[in-house]
Amino acid sequence: xxxxxxxxxxxxxxxxAINSYEGKRVSPKEISEEIDSPRAFTAKILQALVKHNVINxxxxxxGGFEIDKKDISSIKxxxxxxxxxxxxxxxxxxxxxxxxxxxHPCPVHDKFxxxxxxxxxxxxxxxxxxLALDIKSGVSFLKI
Amino acid sequence: xxxxxxxxxxxxxxxxAINSYEGKRVSPKEISEEIDSPRAFTAKILQALVKHNVINxxxxxxGGFEIDKKDISSIKxxxxxxxxxxxxxxxxxxxxxxxxxxxHPCPVHDKFxxxxxxxxxxxxxxxxxxLALDIKSGVSFLKI
DNA sequence: TTTATTTCGGATAAAATTATCCTATTTATA
DNA sequence: TATAAATAGGATAATTTTATCCGAAATAAA
Ligand code: FES
Ligand code: FES
Numbered sequence: 402x403x404x405x406x407x408x409x410x411x412x413x414x415x416x417x418a419i420n421s422y423e424g425k426r427v428s429p430k431e432i433s434e435e436i437d438s439p440r441a442f443t444a445k446i447l448q449a450l451v452k453h454n455v456i457n458x459x460x461x462x463x464g465g466f467e468i469d470k471k472d473i474s475s476i477k478x479x480x481x482x483x484x485x486x487x488x489x490x491x492x493x494x495x496x497x498x499x500x501x502x503x504x505h506p507c508p509v510h511d512k513f514x515x516x517x518x519x520x521x522x523x524x525x526x527x528x529x530x531x532l533a534l535d536i537k538s539g540v541s542f543l544k545i
Numbered sequence: 546x547x548x549x550x551x552x553x554x555x556x557x558x559x560x561x562a563i564n565s566y567e568g569k570r571v572s573p574k575e576i577s578e579e580i581d582s583p584r585a586f587t588a589k590i591l592q593a594l595v596k597h598n599v600i601n602x603x604x605x606x607x608g609g610f611e612i613d614k615k616d617i618s619s620i621k622x623x624x625x626x627x628x629x630x631x632x633x634x635x636x637x638x639x640x641x642x643x644x645x646x647x648x649h650p651c652p653v654h655d656k657f658x659x660x661x662x663x664x665x666x667x668x669x670x671x672x673x674x675x676l677a678l679d680i681k682s683g684v685s686f687l688k689i
Numbered sequence: 690t691t692t693a694t695t696t697c698g699g700a701t702a703a704a705a706t707t708a709t710c711c712t713a714t715t716t717a718t719a
Numbered sequence: 720t721a722t723a724a725a726t727a728g729g730a731t732a733a734t735t736t737t738a739t740c741c742g743a744a745a746t747a748a749a
Binding site: 402403405408411412415478490493495496497498499505506507508509510512513515516519520523527532535536540541542543544545 | 555
Binding site: 404405406439440441442445459460461462463464 | 706707708709710714715716717718
């Protein structure tokens with residue numbers, strides 16, 4: 402569904418959000434341990450998320466990654482996915498035609514249409530705060 | 546969503562089905578031209594589909610790939626996808642946890658649940674005949 | 690039985706994705 | 720100002736996916 406990079410990016414963002422609520426910045430080391438991902442690779446993904454303004458980085462001593470508390474509830478899953486995988490997952494053709502086009506549909510276009518629309522809708526309406534709260538309350542998990 | 550191999554496998558199966566209705570066997574060359582895919586790679590995928598009993602192959606002169614006419618309407622998209630990509634697309638965890646488990650859910654488990662179920666349902670209820678007929682009647686397309 | 694045609698299958702190769710390592714740069718603080 | 724702590728970013732490696740090539744095996748027909 403998503404690339405490994407995107408999976409790591411989503412989980413990392415959630416972990417950063419949780420810590421940001423407590424005013425704590427986190428490092429790639431902490432993040433990769435908490436989400437069970439390769440450290441250096443995760444660091445690269447964090448850089449990409451910073452470039453796309455999903456998370457903030459603070460360089461130097463006492464630095465780390467954080468998200469503005471006030472932004473956590475407005476950051477949508479779709480922003481993270483788009484920053485890493487682009488929008489092909491719900492905009493591209495399910496069978497790889499150059500573009501998904503109502504006027505030149507592939508054989509599964511109609512069957513995929515609703516599924517892709519729901520996926521898009523879900524990603525665009527799910528925010529980091531909801532996901533972070535579930536982790537905090539022990540309802541969901543970031544690894545294993 | 547699907548791997549390239551799976552996309553090719555689905556399109557190839559549809560093209561073989563169309564020709565099988567007319568009692569015609571087709572070669573990897575014809576198939577790859579019709580679905581716009583790399584020939585040798587497509588041939589490998591066809592071998593896999595044969596092994597999984599999705600399509601039949603006939604070796605030697607006048608051979609080629611075909612599907613029993615009577616089977617076309619009962620072959621489901623899910624069989625093709627499973628033969629090539631497995632079932633991780635709708636059974637695996639969307640965030641890469643070792644397994645998707647109701648009792649140990651990842652942060653997006655609930656949000657993905659319905660989407661994955663619909664995808665599974667769609668794949669299991671879409672058969673090759675429906676897809677082939679749309680191509681035949683010019684309603685949908687296998688390439689570009 | 691020979692030949693032409695076709696799939697099968699193994700060996701590579703190319704490209705993309707995933708992963709690692711090392712140095713440069715930035716920054717707080719002693 | 721010097722030092723330690725941290726992200727940034729380039730180079731490289733490993734792995735997986737995608738793709739190519741070629742000879743072996745099977746088969747129909749001459
Ligand atoms: S054209 Fe293939 S999904 Fe729309
Ligand atoms: S545990 Fe992640 S989708 Fe079910």
